[in-house]
Amino acid sequence: MTGLVPTGLRVSAALAWRFLMVIAALYVIIWLAGYFSHLMVPVAIALLLAALMAPGVERLVKWGVPRALSAALVMVAGIGVVGGLLTFVIIQFTDGLPQLQSQVSDSLEQIRTWLTDGPLHLRDEQITTFIDDTIDTIQENQTAITEGALTTAATIGEILTGFLLTVFVLIFFLYDGPGIWKFVTRSVPSRVRDRVDVAGRRGFGALVSYVRATAAVALVDAVGIGIGLAILQVPLVIPLSALVFLSAFVPIIGAVIAGTVAVLIALVANGFIAALVVLAIVIGVMQLESHVLQPWLLGRAVRLHPLAVVLAITAGLLSAGIAGALLSVPLLAVLNAGIKSLVNDDVVEPADIDVLNQDEQPPPGAGKEGDTKADWQP
Numbered sequence: 001m002t003g004l005v006p007t008g009l010r011v012s013a014a015l016a017w018r019f020l021m022v023i024a025a026l027y028v029i030i031w032l033a034g035y036f037s038h039l040m041v042p043v044a045i046a047l048l049l050a051a052l053m054a055p056g057v058e059r060l061v062k063w064g065v066p067r068a069l070s071a072a073l074v075m076v077a078g079i080g081v082v083g084g085l086l087t088f089v090i091i092q093f094t095d096g097l098p099q100l101q102s103q104v105s106d107s108l109e110q111i112r113t114w115l116t117d118g119p120l121h122l123r124d125e126q127i128t129t130f131i132d133d134t135i136d137t138i139q140e141n142q143t144a145i146t147e148g149a150l151t152t153a154a155t156i157g158e159i160l161t162g163f164l165l166t167v168f169v170l171i172f173f174l175y176d177g178p179g180i181w182k183f184v185t186r187s188v189p190s191r192v193r194d195r196v197d198v199a200g201r202r203g204f205g206a207l208v209s210y211v212r213a214t215a216a217v218a219l220v221d222a223v224g225i226g227i228g229l230a231i232l233q234v235p236l237v238i239p240l241s242a243l244v245f246l247s248a249f250v251p252i253i254g255a256v257i258a259g260t261v262a263v264l265i266a267l268v269a270n271g272f273i274a275a276l277v278v279l280a281i282v283i284g285v286m287q288l289e290s291h292v293l294q295p296w297l298l299g300r301a302v303r304l305h306p307l308a309v310v311l312a313i314t315a316g317l318l319s320a321g322i323a324g325a326l327l328s329v330p331l332l333a334v335l336n337a338g339i340k341s342l343v344n345d346d347v348v349e350p351a352d353i354d355v356l357n358q359d360e361q362p363p364p365g366a367g368k369e370g371d372t373k374a375d376w377q378p
Contacts, residue, residue, distance in 0.1 A: 030319060033320075034319070034320065037320065037323070038158065038161075038162065039165075041162060041320075041323045041327070042162045042163075042165040042166040042169060043165075043166075043169050044323075044327050044331075045162075045166050045327075046166045046167075046169040046170040046173055047173065047207070048207070048211060048327075048330060049078070049166070049170050050170055050173040050174060050177065051204065051207040051208045051210075051211045052078075052208075052211045052212075052215070053074045053075070053078055053170075053174060054173075054174065054177065054208070055208065056070075056074045056077075057070045057071050057074050057174050060073065060074070067175060068175055070174075071171065071174035071175040074174060075167075075170070075171060075174065085242065088238065089238055089239050089242045092236070092237075092238035092239055093236060093238075093239045181197075181200060184200075185197050185200070195341075195342060196342070198341055199337075199338040199339075199341035199342045200338065202337045202338060202340075202341045203334040203335070203337045203338035203341075204334070205337065206333045206334055206336065206337035206338075207330055207333060207334050209333075210329070210330050210333045211330070214248065214249055216293070217248055217289055217293045218244075218245045218246075218248030218249060219245065220285075220288070220289070220293060221244050221245065221248045221255060221258075221285055221289060222241045222242070222244045222245035222248070223241070224281070224284075224285040224288070225240070225241065225244050225258075225259070225262060225281060225282060225285050226238075226240070226241035226244070228277075228278065228281035228285075229241070229262060229266070229278065229281075232266065232270060232274050232277060232278060233270070234262070234265060234266045234269060234270055234274065234278065235265070235269050236265060240258075240261065240262050240265065243258050243261060243262075244258040244259075244262070248289075249326060250313065250322075250325050250326050253313055253317070253325060254325075255282075255285075255286050255289065256286075259279075259282035259283075259285075259286065262278055262282060263275050263278050263279050263282065266278040304329070304332060304333060304336060308332065309329055309332075312328040312329055312331075312332045313325050313328050313329060315328060316328025316329075316331075
């Protein structure tokens with residue numbers, strides 16, 4: 001009976017039902033991740049921060065500092081740097097806000113003059129009617145705005161809860177990372193445990209490289225655009241530079257959003273010519289990032305094609321919003337490194353993989369048999 005069915009049809013049917021099973025499994029995984037997003041997102045962010053801080057902890061441990069004290073020192077230093085930066089940004093924003101308000105008033109007056117005396121030749125009555133209609137629309141939708149404010153307040157509460165959970169998980173990642181990873185690998189069959197161990201360490205190594213490279217790219221973007229804004233005397237230079245730095249952790253899309261905000265503020269505060277200059281600066285920095293920094297740093301660190309990065313960000317944005325856009329590329333980097341390691345036919349001892357120095361790996365089989373000691377694992 002099997003011989004009556006054409007070979008092409010049998011192969012197509014076999015591929016089809018396997019494809020459907022894979023799609024169904026992916027759908028269940030994505031649905032579970034969305035359902036437990038309030039848990040998954042803090043854990044993922046904690047893992048990103050651990051990739052950034054773990055080298056510092058390991059360095060202190062090598063210098064003879066106890067791991068608990070090393071983790072505490074790195075955590076305190078990280079919180080101090082972030083807290084100090086946020087405090088400085090808020091102070092700069094508060095100090096620059098009056099100047100921005102004054103410049104906005106002048107710019108609005110210039111726009112009003114252009115609307116009446118320019119090519120449109122609008123009457124004052126038309127402008128006043130437009131403003132009144134806008135105010136009436138806001139008042140009519142006051143209920144929706146109030147509900148939005150309440151939703152925002154609830155979101156702030158969720159953010160605070162997620163922040164506390166992130167800090168709690170990060171403490172354990174830094175303090176007992178090797179123990180956590182060892183516990184995870186115990187659930188894997190013993191015949192493939194070493195291979196999974198190596199794949200996990202290589203995946204975490206790719207994550208460390210990604211975080212380091214992204215931080216370097218973000219710093220260059222923030223300094224470059226910040227210097228241009230300072231030369232043009234655009235208000236809120238420090239907050240805008242901080243926005244550029246943070247948004248750079250969402251590749252491609254983040255730089256576009258931060259650059260757009262900088263151009264709009266320059267347009268409102270300093271006029272059309274200054275906005276064009278800021279736009280040129282932003283485009284120049286983005287070209288430097290995309291043609292020099294991204295291929296040299298990120299491309300070397302995670303070895304992902306730009307098309308894969310764009311598709312990953314888009315999929316993450318559609319499925320999980322801002323958090324998905326932030327976490328999609330590092331997740332893709334980890335999966336890329338881990339899967340490549342799993343499908344590699346070379347047998348590598350776990351001791352030979354140093355996730356913090358991937359470029360200096362010993363040849364396969366160079367480690368001692370049974371020696372599984374290594375740096376921090378995910």
